Amino acid sequence: MTNPIIRIVIGEDHRLLIQGYQSLLSKTTDIQIVAVATNFYEVIQKLKTCPCDVLLLDLTMPMASNSDVTRLSGLDVLEFIKKEQLGIKALVISTHRDYEIIKKVTALGAFGYVFKNINYDEFIEAIRAVASGKDYFPKEVEGILTSKLQDEERLIAGGVKITPREKEILKLLSEGMKADDIATLLGLGKYTIEEYRTNLIKKFKAKNTTNLVKKACDFKFI
Template identity: 30%
Template sequence: MTRIIVADDHTLVRAGLQRILAGSDDLEVVGEAANGAQAMALLEQTPCDVLLLDLSMPGRSGMDLIAQIKASFPRVAILVLTMHGEEQYAVRALKAGAVGYMTKESAPSELVSAVRKVVAGGVHLSLAMAERIAQDLATAAGDTPGYRRLSDREFDVFLMLARGLNLSDIADSLCVSAKTVSTYKARVLQKLDLKSQTELVHYAIKHNLLRDSL
């Protein structure tokens, strides 16, 4: 029996995942968490094989959480299930220690097969995501674009700014102060050699980083 913990801050999402996984006799949800702290506490108390993890829960960066979980519980397979369809998020999640990456638009059957694959030691990416990552890496082979040099938190802020969110909205989403977000914004503009949020939006469109949100 494969033991699964579901970490997502939306109750309805957790309930939906529970129903999908309950349809397979070899899969069992042994716990649920609504944020990173709850996920860490649950992992310490409950033996588990696979962690289904949302990247956008309140609090610390999803990438930081993946790295911490992988360091503390190396045998747990982390399968990211998120709304972020951008390949840069997938690349960063895999580098942090995840072994699978899916969007919440994936079919239920793909979720079940992905869980079985990662618990068996494999890596799961949808075919479309794998192709996009390969194309992205091939395009950038000769020149590393500036956005790749952003930290995980800077990249989060960068994409939120590019989507038109203001500092207060971003601060609420990341559970930090607006002043902290302003500092991240300044770092992003400096690293990308941009002068304004308008230029930042144009930069994101030019590099095809908003393909799933426009």
């Protein structure tokens, strides 16, 4: 009995890497690339029109084909998949080793996260594991998450716990920056910033953003 075909959409803006994936995956009999997209809007369009099992996703891509500016648009893709409940299993393949980014990827429901220096056998293993519904986070990724766990939350006056990223966003909000501007500055999605702001308002039991900033100042946090 042959294994079912794993249908893959690739979200990657570097042509050389795309060709590399195509070459590597052509050696398998159970993995088929059904579409390739090189920016955020292309990925969304392909996910809507090309039935697939796994999305192989780079985090850093342009938003549109006419843009030379790259950003962490892969996070926006993950937000879209989660919001629309598409049921597509995302395997992120990235060079980013930042704890906050990896943690956000897991929070947005990605099934796996691997680095681009992965070897061929592990690459294929990761795709097959994710396709079968299993999480795939190598020891190096798990190590980053574990080692930073103690640094994730800080206790401040009033018993409010916030993360370093939340502190950064608080400071930018206090400077009057809008969610769109903060998203662009930090390379995150607008909805991600909105989520951070909503969580901060809840943590500080604030009425709105203005009240949030005031309370944060009262706690001498900013």
